[in-house]
Amino acid sequence: MSGFPEFIYRNNELCAESVPLKQIAAEFGTPCYVYSRSALTKAYQEFDAAFAGRDHLICYAVKANSNIAILNLFAQLGSGFDIVSGGELWRVMKAGGNPQKTVFSGVGKNTDEMRMALDANILCFNVESEAELSTLNQVAQTMQKIAPVSLRVNPDVDAKTHPYISTGLKENKFGMPINEAERIYLSTHRYPHIRFTGLDCHIGSQLTEIEPFMQASEKILNLLNNLKSQGLEIEHLDLGGGLGIRYTHETPPSIKDYVSALCARTGHIKQRLLIEPGRALVGNSGILLTQTEYLKHTPARNFAIVDAAMNDLMRPALYDAYHEILPVIKRNGDVQNYQIVGPVCETGDFLGHDRKLSLNSGDLLAVMSAGAYGMSMSSNYNTRPRAAEIMIDQDTIHVIRQRETIDQLTANERILP
Numbered sequence: 001m002s003g004f005p006e007f008i009y010r011n012n013e014l015c016a017e018s019v020p021l022k023q024i025a026a027e028f029g030t031p032c033y034v035y036s037r038s039a040l041t042k043a044y045q046e047f048d049a050a051f052a053g054r055d056h057l058i059c060y061a062v063k064a065n066s067n068i069a070i071l072n073l074f075a076q077l078g079s080g081f082d083i084v085s086g087g088e089l090w091r092v093m094k095a096g097g098n099p100q101k102t103v104f105s106g107v108g109k110n111t112d113e114m115r116m117a118l119d120a121n122i123l124c125f126n127v128e129s130e131a132e133l134s135t136l137n138q139v140a141q142t143m144q145k146i147a148p149v150s151l152r153v154n155p156d157v158d159a160k161t162h163p164y165i166s167t168g169l170k171e172n173k174f175g176m177p178i179n180e181a182e183r184i185y186l187s188t189h190r191y192p193h194i195r196f197t198g199l200d201c202h203i204g205s206q207l208t209e210i211e212p213f214m215q216a217s218e219k220i221l222n223l224l225n226n227l228k229s230q231g232l233e234i235e236h237l238d239l240g241g242g243l244g245i246r247y248t249h250e251t252p253p254s255i256k257d258y259v260s261a262l263c264a265r266t267g268h269i270k271q272r273l274l275i276e277p278g279r280a281l282v283g284n285s286g287i288l289l290t291q292t293e294y295l296k297h298t299p300a301r302n303f304a305i306v307d308a309a310m311n312d313l314m315r316p317a318l319y320d321a322y323h324e325i326l327p328v329i330k331r332n333g334d335v336q337n338y339q340i341v342g343p344v345c346e347t348g349d350f351l352g353h354d355r356k357l358s359l360n361s362g363d364l365l366a367v368m369s370a371g372a373y374g375m376s377m378s379s380n381y382n383t384r385p386r387a388a389e390i391m392i393d394q395d396t397i398h399v400i401r402q403r404e405t406i407d408q409l410t411a412n413e414r415i416l417p
């Protein structure tokens with residue numbers, strides 16, 4: 001067993017559903033991302049089933065993986081979307097997603113993006129400051145529209161996650177303090193082109209405990225109650241994303257336990273519940289497939305130089321994140337301690353430290369749990385074309401993004417006359 005149900009060994013060969021990864025590498029080259037349709041579907045269905053009987057909307061956080069095939073798959077399953085840019089809205093619409101099931105988050109929406117989202121009649125703007133609210137009011141006025149808004153509250157809760165992905169502490173740039181939000185909610189007369197329809201928070205990402213979610217919900221429910229007692233009826237509660245996944249030894253709550261806890265905590269209110277999961281839907285549904293180019297043994301360390309790099313998967317370099325690295329073909333050779341590194345000219349270009357593997361040059365490796373914030377955070381650093389993306393559906397292989405070409409990389413550049 002690999003520990004990832006859709007990526008399993010058969011006769012010592014790692015497969016994605018029914019397809020050997022070796023075959024994918026031979027046909028499409030490396031590095032490439034490989035996703036499992038079944039894993040994506042099961043994750044979505046686990047969220048959805050856990051809400052049974054409760055009015056809810058799952059808004060997939062597009063930033064986790066924005067490939068239009070993945071967005072289309074979730075749209076077909078009934079998902080809504082959480083976007084943070086006009087570009088993401090465009091992707092959602094291109095993928096057949098429903099703008100009326102789409103919420104727009106982020107601290108810095110510009111007026112073009114606001115116009116685009118108002119035109120598309122999105123479900124809600126998650127507004128993060130009074131300045132943004134005032135701009136949105138003006139934009140809506142020029143379009144003779146009413147913008148539906150949730151204020152994103154910063155509940156000042158410690159998500160106990162990596163500082164770069166913790167968002168719900170009062171020191172963070174996200175959301176607004178609860179008392180300020182209350183004041184703004186009650187000043188509707190100042191914003192004639194805004195209608196307050198929701199209440200929103202998101203406290204961070206890769207949370208492995210339920211407790212911080214409960215603390216945040218508590219504070220949001222208090223605010224909801226205060227607003228109600230002052231005559232403002234809110235239609236939905238958006239509790240954000242953030243549920244963690246297992247990369248190695250983490251023990252996050254299951255999707256079912258997490259959703260059940262949210263439903264139980266909010267069982268006494270009638271408002272529709274929204275959540276914005278990203279990682280928990282896609283993280284363990286994808287891997288990064290890479291080939292070993294060279295083995296380099298120095299007096300200090302053994303390096304396996306592979307053809308994927310920090311530009312393909314930035315998480316190890318950026319957060320010192322741990323991703324399991326598995327051999328595609330298990331062999332019984334001499335095991336050594338390897339630093340798995342890419343070809344990029346940076347010491348921070350690594351995919352894994354101190355991995356015990358038996359390796360030859362040419363061997364394929366699978367970097368696990370790479371479905372979330374892998375491809376979507378990739379870059380062209382070192383003028384490296386971005387990887388291909390492949391979706392496996394049982395025994396069928398679909399190319400959902402072709403490998404980029406070097407021509408495409410320079411297509412928008414011009415030499416001076």
Ligand code: LLP
Pocket residue numbers: 061064082105106165202204205206240241242243276277278279280315372373377
């Ligand atoms: N909603 C909002 C407003 C967010 O900012 C995020 C993620 C999500 C939902 C989805 O959170 P998730 O369910 O995926 O935890 N690049 C980092 C993660 C950054 C998360 C940013 N916001 C990583 O690779 O770990």
